[in-house]
Amino acid sequence: MMESTEATQEVESEILLDEGDHDRFSHYARKADIVESAVTGKPIVALCGKVWVPDRNPDRFPLCPRCKDLYEQKKSRENK
Numbered sequence: 795m796m797e798s799t800e801a802t803q804e805v806e807s808e809i810l811l812d813e814g815d816h817d818r819f820s821h822y823a824r825k826a827d828i829v830e831s832a833v834t835g836k837p838i839v840a841l842c843g844k845v846w847v848p849d850r851n852p853d854r855f856p857l858c859p860r861c862k863d864l865y866e867q868k869k870s871r872e873n874k
């Protein structure tokens with residue numbers, strides 16, 4: 795299947811289309827949220843706005859390009 799980073803602007807409508815889709819990427823999220831999700835099993839909001847349930851083995855999935863982008867922007871801002 796083709797991945798289009800351009801088509802992921804509306805992340806909130808995307809989860810309605812395919813419930814399994816959010817599991818194909820590892821996203822960045824706040825650590826506290828990830829910890830909480832591990833306990834409750836509830837989905838959390840990633841850096842890119844994606845609502846997803848973090849996997850116990852994030853290495854299984856490629857990193858979400860949008861999250862990576864946002865994370866690096868945030869990091870470079872903080873380093874200034």
Ligand SMILES: [Zn+2]
Binds near residue numbers: 860
């Ligand atoms: Zn993401």
